[in-house]
Amino acid sequence: MNRLPETPSQTVGPYFSMRLAGEGENRLAPAGTPGERLRVEGRVLDGDRAHIEDALLEIWQANAGGRYRHADDTRDEIALEEGFTGFGRAASDFSTGEYWFETVKPGPVPDPEGEWQAPHLNVVIQARGMLLPSFTRIYFSDEAAANDHDMVLRMVPAARRSTLIAQLVEGTTDPHVYRFDFKFQGDDETVFFDF
């Protein structure tokens, strides 16, 4: 089978917010969506640990029941909710570098061996100065037991796993607030995935 070569990737540049990451795209779950409400927030940091003022963050997640809204997730016995696609976009704030998403905690999704993955958000990061998207995941600090058994986390060198775990902010309840900074370069660089 002859393969067509992929169209090369290019940077989103400084002006993507003309079109992408519009108002409200970082609020995934309308009122009434089942699940534990959460807010994840943080910054994207460059090699000097300066915040990236024009990052585009995209998340893809299962619903609270653990199902993706996608034709290949054929588990019809798990309900999908109207108005929840599982996709969100955010642009970092130009002055502070802060991004945030409000959503519900995803349920467990099976891994290829039939075990359960820990709850996670799949993340794609792009920005001016990034010629390719970077893929990673956000896990949650209050899911320690599930994280320990997660097939993907176990593929990450143990010393670097903590770069993938969002920290619950003490005292937050509804929503739970988690902090997660994405770091490019350095010993504590966020783990990025090839799959």
Add this chain to the structure above:
Amino acid sequence: MSEPLIRHYGPKAYDDHPPFRYPDYKSTVKRSPEHGMVRIVQTLSETTGPGPAWSEAASVTADDADLTTNAGTGAAAIGERIIVTGRVLDGGGAGIPGMLVEIWQANASGRYAHWRETAFPAPLDPNFLGVGQCVTDADGVYRFTTVKPGPYPWGNHPNAWRPAHIHFSIMGPTLGSRLVSQMYFPGDPLLPLDPIYNSAPAHSRERMISVYDHDVTIENWALGYRWDIVLRGPTATPFEDGEHR
């Protein structure tokens, strides 16, 4: 419980893409990862993706694909009116239907209608927003009417100018097929001088240049350009259970 489908995808063809770090494009130096990526197994999280649901949820109208009028002012944008069309294809050459294509661009003077653009003293066009969207048809075809964007200066190096380009964003069928690229125009004298264009390997960068297509050109109305977009995957050969990559 029913078993979800795991449709594996072949590895991303990194050799066809720019590197993360390309020092001639200065902003990449501090914004590129420096550890190698960690290879992971493809799970349902990777073999699904937001493209189909996002495309379905987008409320797209035919007006959204005409950037010469979608500012809604009742007057047309100024510039060389063009048609830009092509197909969104998977690696096997099949058209991908129902996929949202989002674009943004400078106006005919090379000015972006974005609050950050303050340095370049080119005029804004009140009748041009520079953004559009459409959904691919059953054959994977997208089609926009717009004006040809102008080149514009940027601060990467002395007397730096970006060649005329239109930004394209497509989520694709799975998480790994996410693509943001830029469409360029044939014969642009700025292409050999542009580090962003040239960040793509020599064997693949010309795939970002549209072709002039007289069959797309509409008499007494607009010139036509054709640009096909090839996304990653799916894999050519099925994988055995438990095997990945």
